[in-house]
Amino acid sequence: MSEKKESLNFIEQIIEEDIANGKHAGRVHTRFPPEPNGYLHIGHAKSIVLNFGLGKKYNGMTNLRFDDTNPTTEETEYVNSIKEDIKWLGFEWDEELYTSDYFEQLYQFAVKLIKKGKAYVDDSSSEEMAALKGTPTKPGVASPYRDRTVEENLDLFARMKAGEFEDGSRILRAKIDMSSSNMLMRDPLMYRIKHQHHHRTGDDWCIYPIYDFAHGQSDSIEEITHSICTLEFENHRPLYNWFIKELEIFPSRQIEFARLNLTYTMMSKRKLLQLVQENIVEGWDDPRMPTISGLRRRGYTALSIRNFAERIGVAKRENLIDVGLLEFSVREDLNQSTDRVMAVLDPLKVVITNYPEGKTEDLIIENNPNSEEKVTRIVPFSREIYIEREDFMEDAPKKFFRMSQGRNTRLKGAYILHCDDVVKDDKGEIVEVHCTYYPESKSGQDTSGVKAKGVLHWVSIPHAIDAEVRLYDRLFTVENPLHDQDIDFRDYINPDSLSVIKNAKLEPSLQNMLPGNRYQFMRKGYFCVDKNSKSDQLIVNRTVTLRDSWGKKK
Ligand code: ATP
């Protein structure tokens, strides 16, 4: 084992090379830079695991930086949810920082570029600018304002800041190269006018820096050594480096990796917000959402999400990960950590005709066969029980190893029953099944010699407690709801993504379960108690089925 050299991903290779070359004295400092314009999703979890993981691995630091340069979309609610989700995932940031805290510094950086003749104020409208921008194969044309003097630019920029001009009437641009093959280098925007209240700086500012003139500069201010972002910023890297060079600031290094895409869902905060605003889901933490808070409410553990992120690794090319892999990760964890309990989701009444009326037996059942400690609980058994309707079949084929007339079936932790008879209503629907039990067949001390094939879960009727059970399916009917820009992703919403069972029957040990508690309901899947569950109105969410049954259903 110790012989085997751990293989490094391409980002770790870059970092180890930098360390070996003594760059930044071997220091590693990463950051996670969310824009507070929505709740974090599983794609962000990948970035969090990566950035915080690298900080930890190389004894470095990781900042949490809110990239709050757009006052229109940002809210304090999002800031708080982001902090909560990162903590829940099991990470701690070294510093909590805000790009908006650098507004003055960024303004000074801009002034410096103006003074160097590397930035200018442009009065063109966005249409005029677009017309002059050229195409990837056709060079752009210089704006008529490109050759303004430094003095004039300084004056106009100061007046932009002072609030003299209307939104959109002027912008500050970097003066780079209107014929660059990289369109982003054709005098990119740096500052725009926006008379808008900001969640932290209030009305102090009416000009706001563009992403490209905020992100990299914030990295430098914080002396971030490795600034990891997603692939769509690859062609921003020359600009990132140009600003560093011209401003003569700390040389942070931008590294791009492929963003996480997952099947049957989507990873855009803006589009997820649309689902929330249009009430297609119940909120950001709807258990069908790919958000961290949705997954948490669904019953996902932080460990399972971290394991998933590690498992998919970092890639240099875009790909689409099967959501089955995420489900595998949570099953793997819950299989170890949850108690097995019994719940009947679609109850059918069974009467054990030779069992004494009014008698209750306390059966002792082990909670988790995977656990080191052998913890048990008491489950009451009586003459009348519920089984799952789908576990009974009147005329069953030979291979049906559940309950059917004339055959024997074992009840988990209890006895073997022989099924004798059914009672039907006037519509021919089975309302009751009559069985006899073998008193000598009690689990663990069976001397009956009777054979039974299947083992069923059950709940004693007089002891059963009611609960609402919510079953979830994929939110979208297609693997990639955003595959075609001409098709509205809402056309792919799965109308059956939620089904609610109002009166499921649970074993009485679950009476005191609390929001967030997780269980395996035997043969039915892993479940988590919903945040709105109360002792007199229990609600549980199915996290995932025990096996991947979805492929078959298709
Ligand atoms: P969205 O389009 O969902 O709003 P974003 O990239 O605009 O995503 P940010 O808040 O800017 O969201 O992202 C914070 C960090 O998380 C960035 O470094 C970004 O690269 C990373 N990130 C966002 N989405 C993903 C994803 N799907 N996979 C991996 N990393 C991601």
Ligand code: MG
């Ligand atoms: Mg963004």
